[in-house]
Structures are given as C-alpha cells and as structure tokens.
Amino acid sequence: MGQASGEVSVTRSPFAVLGLNASASADDVRSAYRNLVKTCHPDKFLDAQERAAAQEKMIALNLAYEAALKLASARQSVDSYKKKELPQDEALALAAKMLRRESPESALRYLLRTAQRDGAWYAMQGDILMVMDQYESAHQSYREAVRREPNNNEYRRGALDAAVALKKSRTLAGRLRLLVKRLKKR
Numbered sequence: 001m002g003q004a005s006g007e008v009s010v011t012r013s014p015f016a017v018l019g020l021n022a023s024a025s026a027d028d029v030r031s032a033y034r035n036l037v038k039t040c041h042p043d044k045f046l047d048a049q050e051r052a053a054a055q056e057k058m059i060a061l062n063l064a065y066e067a068a069l070k071l072a073s074a075r076q077s078v079d080s081y082k083k084k085e086l087p088q089d090e091a092l093a094l095a096a097k098m099l100r101r102e103s104p105e106s107a108l109r110y111l112l113r114t115a116q117r118d119g120a121w122y123a124m125q126g127d128i129l130m131v132m133d134q135y136e137s138a139h140q141s142y143r144e145a146v147r148r149e150p151n152n153n154e155y156r157r158g159a160l161d162a163a164v165a166l167k168k169s170r171t172l173a174g175r176l177r178l179l180v181k182r183l184k185k186r
Contacts, residue, residue: 014071017064026072033065088116095124104131119149126158133178135166 091114098107122145129138142159
C-alpha cells in the first residue's frame, strides 16, 4: 500500500498512524481514532475496491489505536504514580522504613512526595542526608527543623551531630574515611 494522502501504514508508529505525536494522552488517542474512523469506515463506500481499501485502513487504524492507547495509558499510570502526593505521616513512615532498610535514596523519594513540611519532615530529611554523608545539607535540614520547633532537643542534637560530622569530613582523616566508605559501596 502506498503512502498517498489519507492512507495509513502499519510500519509507522501507532501515534503517527493516528496523526499524533508520541507524547499524546490516552484521551487524544481516543479522539483522533474516532475522527479517523468517521472518514474511512468501510460502510461509507459502495464500490468493492474502495470498501476493501477502507477495510485495510480500518485494520491499520485499529492496530494503531490499540498500541497507542496501551502506550499512552502506561505512561499516564507511571506519571500519576510518580506525582501521587502522600499525606505527611505516611511519607514519614515510608521514609523511616526505607532508612531502616538502608535505602536512603528511596527514603528521600518517599519523603519528597508530601507537600506538608514541618519540623518532623525536616528532621527526617536531615536523618536521611546524614546517612548519605551529605552533612552540610543535613545540617541545614536540622536547622530548619529547629527553627520550626525551637524546643525540640532531638532536632537540636541532630543539628549538632551534623555540624560535627561536617567539620570532621573536612579534615584529611574525614575525607579518607568518606573515600573508603564510597569505595566499599561499589
């Protein structure tokens, strides 16, 4: 089948067959499919040859529709999971769980999935950053926790521990310790 105007090809991407770009949403796919079906449905043609050509176009459109819808829906599911906001208590609990499992990167990802940020949130971020040996950022997080809840001694202790760790990490012995620790992780 040629590439004349209005014809579709099975070798093209499903989005291209539907006249869409690859980032189209599932709703865009449905809308484009409906519009194209109206123009080339086999029942619209009386001539047997035109009907057969329309039937081939419909097959290509149906295959493209199914593939594009599957891709767009999967992409939408992943995007909505990544963007799903968690209540703060749930984010803190999941972050603490990941930290206990020695997975600070996952802990930080869970923690960042909440918009509500109070002293406990900043203290947890400090805990995670300490495990990741990011002492300066950890110190800043603990200081923010203390600013929000000045009477919390745990947050003050975290800020002090981070400041001491930061100071130690700037010495030759501290740098060597961090280097050895990073080499062991590999």
